[in-house]
Every structure is written in C-alpha cells, then in structure tokens.
Amino acid sequence: MTDKDKTTKEMKWDISGIKNWGPGDHELGSLIPEAGNARYYQTGGWRTEFPIRDDEACTQCLFCYFFCPDSSVLAENQKVTDFDYDHCKGCGICAKECPADAISMHPESEFAERVKK
Ligand code: SF4
Numbered sequence: 136m137t138d139k140d141k142t143t144k145e146m147k148w149d150i151s152g153i154k155n156w157g158p159g160d161h162e163l164g165s166l167i168p169e170a171g172n173a174r175y176y177q178t179g180g181w182r183t184e185f186p187i188r189d190d191e192a193c194t195q196c197l198f199c200y201f202f203c204p205d206s207s208v209l210a211e212n213q214k215v216t217d218f219d220y221d222h223c224k225g226c227g228i229c230a231k232e233c234p235a236d237a238i239s240m241h242p243e244s245e246f247a248e249r250v251k252k
C-alpha cells in the first residue's frame with residue numbers, strides 16, 4: 136500500500152525522502168500529526184513587556200479579557216483577577232483596548248521585582 140492509499144489517520148510523518156518528492160507527494164506538507172498547543176509552551180518566555188492592571192482604575196468591563204489573543208487575562212465570577220504571565224506574550228492589546236487606561240505595560244526587566252509585590 137502506498138502513502139496515497141492510506142487514510143490521513145494512518146499516515147506517518149516521514150519526510151526522510153523529502154528531497155525526492157514530486158508534485159504528487161507534497162500533500163504530506165499539509166499534515167500536522169502532532170500539533171503544538173500553547174498550553175504546553177510557556178510563551179511568556181519571549182515577552183519583552185508585561186502588563187500590570189490597576190485594580191482601582193479597572194471598571195471590570197472585561198474588554199481586556201475578550202481582546203487578549205492568548206487567553207492570558209484571567210477572570211473569575213465575571214471579574215478580571217490577574218494575568219497568566221506564563222503565556223502572556225506582552226503584545227499590549229489589553230492595555231490599548233482598556234477604556235479606563237487601567238493597564239500599563241512595563242519592561243520585562245522589572246518583571247520579577249513587580250510581580251513579587
Ligand atoms: S499583553 Fe497581550 S497577551 Fe498579555 S494579557 Fe495583554 S493582550 Fe494578552
């Protein structure tokens with residue numbers, strides 16, 4: 136049985152012969168056999184700035200929660216509680232979208248010092 140006869144499920148991710156692939160073989164390139172998931176990678180590791188929320192200024196509108204592209208604004212009982220700094224990439228969208236200017240971005244070099252407080 137050739138790879139073409141197998142179902143997608145049965146196919147193995149074997150690219151050892153990639154240099155010899157012809158046009159008919161390149162469909163293999165569309166397969167992601169073991170897709171990564173941000174849950175398993177601490178994407179916060181390549182952040183250059185981190186967000187801090189001012190609890191007094193925050194009106195709990197939840198805009199930051201909905202706008203964060205990485206689900207890194209944590210909320211409980213419909214209230215923002217914290218950031219998931221393991222996964223927050225520091226894009227600053229939450230700060231930009233906050234209508235109350237309650238989120239500010241800070242250089243990553245201050246991170247350890249600030250989050251301890
Ligand atoms: S900085 Fe970006 S990734 Fe981090 S919490 Fe804000 S919107 Fe989400």
Ligand code: SF4
Binds near residue numbers: 193198199
């Ligand atoms: S967007 Fe701003 S005001 Fe709204 S919940 Fe987030 S921090 Fe609070």
